[in-house]
Amino acid sequence: MTVAQAKSTGLLGQKKFADSCDGYDLAAHPTPANSVGLYFSKQHGLVAIFAQDTMITPHGIKLGTTMKHVRSVFPKAEAGPNGLQIAVPGNKSAYYSIVPTDDAKKVGELALATTNQDCFG
Structure with missing residues (x-):
């Protein structure tokens, strides 16, 4: 778009x-x-779309979700430049970027991005 x-x-x-x-x-x-x-x-x-307020993924991940829950939903999540980089199930052209809060316990930033993005990380 x-x-x-x-x-x-x-x-x-x-x-x-x-x-x-x-x-x-x-x-x-x-x-x-x-x-x-x-x-x-x-x-x-x-x-890229960065989650705000009450935005939630189809897998139940949103800002404030525990990282423990993220890892249970996506056990094969790979470390990215600033947190986790997770391939979007069923979409080879997109991934979730999840940056934990400073204490690493919850999702502090959540983005949906295309694999060809050239804007960050």
Whole structure:
């Protein structure tokens, strides 16, 4: 999905920055000053959605879920640059990026990203 296509849905919020990738918020889920809800790659379009508020994966993972539960749902999760990188079941083109809280007990950041994303980590 391109930025123009996302804007046409009416769900795209404020543009936060532009660099190698453009960072936006979802209109219904504004983020703090130094974070974004979505990344758009200039080459690939929408490449990442960062979970906000009550967003939840089909596997029951959301912000605040215990890392113990994440590991029970995804026992083969691999360590990524900042936490866990988990292939999305049934979708070879996407993965979950899960960054634990500072005490490593709960999910502090959760993103759904495409395997070809070129915006972070």
